[in-house]
Amino acid sequence: MxxxxxxxxxxxxxxxxxxxxxxxxxxxxxxxxxxxxxxxxxxxxxxxxxxxxxxxxxxxxxxxxxxxxxxxxxxxxxxxxxxxxxxxxxxxxxxxxxxxxxxxxxxxxxxxxxxxxxxxxxxxxxxxxxxxxxxxxxxxxxxxxxxxxxxxxxxxxxxxxxxxxVDASLPVSLLVPPETTRLSTEEARKVLPDLVPRADALFNTSRAAVLMLALAGRPDLLMAGTEDRLHQHYRRDVLPASMAVMDSLREQGYPAVISGAGPTVLVLADLSQHTRFTLERHGWTVLRPGIxxxxxxxx
Ligand SMILES: Nc1ncnc2c1ncn2[C@@H]1O[C@H](COP(=O)(O)OP(=O)(O)OP(=O)(O)O)[C@@H](O)[C@H]1O
Ligand SMILES: N[C@@H](CCO)C(=O)O
Structure with missing residues (x-):
């Protein structure tokens, strides 16, 4: 060679x-x-x-x-x-x-x-x-x-x-917070526990299966399919702003999750203009990149 x-x-x-x-x-x-x-x-x-x-x-x-x-x-x-x-x-x-x-x-x-x-x-x-x-x-x-x-x-x-x-027309939004909030994956993994309750493991097993159905063309299942109990809430203290945005969006009916180890927030939907402007006013960048x-x- x-x-x-x-x-x-x-x-x-x-x-x-x-x-x-x-x-x-x-x-x-x-x-x-x-x-x-x-x-x-x-x-x-x-x-x-x-x-x-x-x-x-x-x-x-x-x-x-x-x-x-x-x-x-x-x-x-x-x-x-x-x-x-x-x-x-x-x-x-x-x-x-x-x-x-x-x-x-x-x-x-x-x-x-x-x-x-x-x-x-x-x-x-x-x-x-x-x-x-x-x-x-x-x-x-x-x-x-x-x-x-x-x-x-x-x-x-x-x-x-x-x-x-995955339905190729699925809209995706990536909400990237200001640069000061960057978090290395290494730091974000340190806060995760080695053991999780069985009920939480079962919860995520079902939600992962639901997400596969949702992505394949059942958008009505996106909220249930983006629920998680294994990592996001453990990272709340190291991702306070992102978790607050994620929680607020979910309360409004948006299927929002933490992207990877954060702090970017992924939404499997388009945001309303009002929501986008509000985030941008607070220094967030909203991307709509497509898959x-x-x-x-x-x-
Ligand atoms: N294009 C690049 N060139 C050189 N080094 C890079 C590049 N991209 C990432 N890195 C290295 O990887 C580090 C970031 O990796 P890390 O796994 O912490 O975050 P991430 O991959 O952006 O996030 P996540 O894994 O949560 O999606 C950077 O600080 C840098 O050291
Ligand atoms: N699954 C990884 C993604 C980041 O590399 C994590 O959440 O730590």
């Missing part, structure tokens, strides 16, 4: 995870993208970042996208090089829109784009390697495959996923 191309470029979608009851399992991709281009060079690696993460993410070999690129090359026995990388980032970091999963998938896809035999690094291998970076597969699956996905880890510890049928059906793509 060798590096056969002098450049590769990828477009990778933002994603949500959990969607209420599907903790560490359900995910969905959005038409909202990071774009990365890379060229192998003789000499050290350099990364330029435009947009989100400019001035904060590393610009050398310790950058997550570069680490994933190198892991992809290593997995298929391809040689390493220095890299000149250009990132145009839109997905907020620590925002609940899967930035770290998208970064890992971007790097692995770029590795594919440079290879003499790109089929060696197929979608299943990208999914598996990126899940290794993340620790859980829920954002990675939609970032790789697009659409809505259910992901799990099998008895051998191998990550698996499958598409969930991405294809996942990460070399461009």
């Amino acid at each position: 060798r590096l056969a191309n002098e450049r590769a470029a990828v477009r990778v979608p933002a994603t949500t995870a959990n969607m209420g009851p599907g903790f560490d399992s359900f995910g969905m991709a959005f038409r909202y993208y990071d774009e990365v281009e890379v060229r192998p060079v003789v000499g050290p690696t350099s990364v330029s970042v435009e947009g989100v993460g400019a001035g904060t993410v590393p610009t050398d070999d310790s950058n997550l996208v570069v680490r994933a690129l190198r892991a992809g090359l290593e997995a298929v026995g391809a040689p390493q090089a220095g890299f000149e990388m250009r990132c145009v980032n839109r997905i907020p970091h620590g925002g609940g829109m899967g930035s770290s999963a998208s970064a890992a998938v971007a790097g692995l896809m770029l590795a594919r784009g440079l290879l003499s035999e790109p089929e060696a690094l197929d979608d299943d291998l990208v999914f598996s390697l990126a899940t290794g970076f993340e620790g859980h597969p829920d954002n990675v699956a939609p970032a790789v495959f697009g659409g809505a996905t259910v992901a799990w880890t099998d008895a051998e510890g191998t990550p698996r996923c499958a598409p969930m049928p 991405d059906a294809v996942g990460a793509q070399l461009v």
Whole structure:
């Protein structure tokens, strides 16, 4: 295996995870993208970042996208090089829109784009390697495959996923709070208990099944299908503003959940103009990205 191309470029979608009851399992991709281009060079690696993460993410070999690129090359026995990388980032970091999963998938896809035999690094291998970076597969699956996905880890510890049928016209709103509220996934996972009451586990099992029906074309089931007792309320203290917005929207009949580990709020509906303006007046950004059906793509 060798590096056969002098450049590769990828477009990778933002994603949500959990969607209420599907903790560490359900995910969905959005038409909202990071774009990365890379060229192998003789000499050290350099990364330029435009947009989100400019001035904060590393610009050398310790950058997550570069680490994933190198892991992809290593997995298929391809040689390493220095890299000149250009990132145009839109997905907020620590925002609940899967930035770290998208970064890992971007790097692995770029590795594919440079290879003499790109089929060696197929979608299943990208999914598996990126899940290794993340620790859980829920954002990675939609970032790789697009659409809505259910992901799990099998008895051998191998990550698996499958598409969930979803009505393509389902409206989605992402409510992104001001930047000061960013929360790393690591911090958000620390507040979760190791054990949960059996009644809560049963509650989420039924709601997850209901959500699958709702997404497939039963919008009347969206409120029941977005109920959760396994993670959101445990995170109330670290996500006070997002939980308040989520609660208020649910009281108004909107199927609102915390997106991933927060603080972004996902609503499986369009907001009224009044509600949108109110949020925007308080510094929130309201996105209506639509569902991405294809996942990460070399461009
Ligand atoms: N495009 C990127 N380039 C380099 N590093 C990135 C990039 N995107 C994310 N990261 C790294 O991942 C961290 C954010 O990951 P984290 O898992 O905490 O949040 P998230 O993925 O945005 O949220 P969630 O998993 O809840 O959706 C950033 O602080 C940065 O270190
Ligand atoms: N399922 C994950 C998503 C964030 O990576 C969590 O809620 O912690």
